[in-house]
Amino acid sequence: MAIAQTILTQGIANEIALVDVNVDKLRGEMLDLQHAAAFLPRTKISASADYSNTRGSDLVIVTAGARQITGESRLNLLQRNLSLFSKVIPPLAAKSPDSIFLIVSNPVDVLTYVAWKLSGFPSNRVIGSGTNLDSSRHSLWGKHGDSSVALWSSISVGGVPILSFLERQEEIAYEKQTLEKIHKEVVEGAYEVISLKGYTSWAIGYSVASLARTILRDQRSIHPVSVLAKGFYGIDGGEVFLSLPAQLGRSGVLGVTNVHLTDEEAAQLRESARTILEVQGQLGI
Ligand SMILES: NC(=O)C1=CN([C@@H]2O[C@H](COP(=O)(O)OP(=O)(O)OC[C@H]3O[C@@H](n4cnc5c(N)ncnc54)[C@H](O)[C@@H]3O)[C@@H](O)[C@H]2O)C=CC1
Numbered sequence: 587m588a589i590a591q592t593i594l595t596q597g598i599a600n601e602i603a604l605v606d607v608n609v610d611k612l613r614g615e616m617l618d619l620q621h622a623a624a625f626l627p628r629t630k631i632s633a634s635a636d637y638s639n640t641r642g643s644d645l646v647i648v649t650a651g652a653r654q655i656t657g658e659s660r661l662n663l664l665q666r667n668l669s670l671f672s673k674v675i676p677p678l679a680a681k682s683p684d685s686i687f688l689i690v691s692n693p694v695d696v697l698t699y700v701a702w703k704l705s706g707f708p709s710n711r712v713i714g715s716g717t718n719l720d721s722s723r724h725s726l727w728g729k730h731g732d733s734s735v736a737l738w739s740s741i742s743v744g745g746v747p748i749l750s751f752l753e754r755q756e757e758i759a760y761e762k763q764t765l766e767k768i769h770k771e772v773v774e775g776a777y778e779v780i781s782l783k784g785y786t787s788w789a790i791g792y793s794v795a796s797l798a799r800t801i802l803r804d805q806r807s808i809h810p811v812s813v814l815a816k817g818f819y820g821i822d823g824g825e826v827f828l829s830l831p832a833q834l835g836r837s838g839v840l841g842v843t844n845v846h847l848t849d850e851e852a853a854q855l856r857e858s859a860r861t862i863l864e865v866q867g868q869l870g871i
């Protein structure tokens with residue numbers, strides 16, 4: 587709902603079609619949003635448990651599924667959300683065969699792979715929200731959450747790369763601990779919000795709305811989102827979706843940008859890929 591609300595207030599779509607199995611909650615949310623219409627850009631809002639309601643969509647954002655309870659990992663949701671995806675993805679793909687899928691449900695990288703397999707779509711039209719959100723918490727690639735990779739080498743302030751600046755000041759040994767502490771705080775960011783308010787919403791709402799704007803308006807800007815990563819940055823162990831700097835536009839993923847990584851960062855990225863491939867190997871799809 588945070589994603590729908592942000593798309594609505596920012597006037598990104600002409601029409602929003604909501605789908606959920608909980609029909610009372612769905613109708614309640616639809617009516618509440620419709621009652622806000624006088625104060626918003628003109629957007630048609632519809633809702634139904636029937637997937638026909640989504641027919642001919644340009645962009646399909648998938649958020650259905652179980653969410654973490656306090657302290658629970660994203661990966662722990664996999665079995666529940668995997669069986670849910672087998673019910674949700676095929677009808678969505680059938681109703682909007684030319685759409686772009688944007689997957690948000692967790693664990694997002696594995697479920698983006700699952701959505702790709704179940705939809706039969708070409709890989710450029712299946713994207714996971716990935717570390718676009720983590721990157722607002724910090725500059726990260728790889729697997730969304732626990733084993734994300736911090737890209738210190740690509741962060742600059744006023745055009746000065748942070749790492750080489752610290753190296754020149756001979757402060758890198760001391761600062762390395764600080765950098766690791768910052769990365770840990772980012773990784774734990776969602777856990778903290780979930781322990782305090784029960785779920786995360788506003789950040790993912792704005793993060794996914796920014797992706798929707800880039801795609802629907804063909805802005806061709808670069809986002810760290812989960813894409814088919816095979817062949818990039820030495821990732822060659824199998825078909826895996828991981829966050830890489832992808833250029834997005836009206837046809838989905840237009841390309842992946844080649845950014846210089848340190849050997850350590852590249853190795854961490856490949857380790858992220860290995861972790862996901864291990865999990866995928868047990869899925870049987
Ligand atoms: N990738 C990211 O950065 C983020 C991912 N998430 C993930 O998004 C998912 C949803 O989280 P919330 O919106 O907080 O949960 P929520 O519980 O508020 O909403 C989930 C909705 O899915 C619906 N649903 C369940 N089975 C369905 C089915 N078969 N068909 C259609 N709808 C169905 C439920 O009725 C419920 O309304 C979780 O997996 C969560 O971990 C949430 C925030 C950030």
Ligand SMILES: CC(=O)C(=O)O
Nearest residue numbers: 660692719776786790
């Ligand atoms: C829940 C989740 O994945 C996040 O807010 O990062």
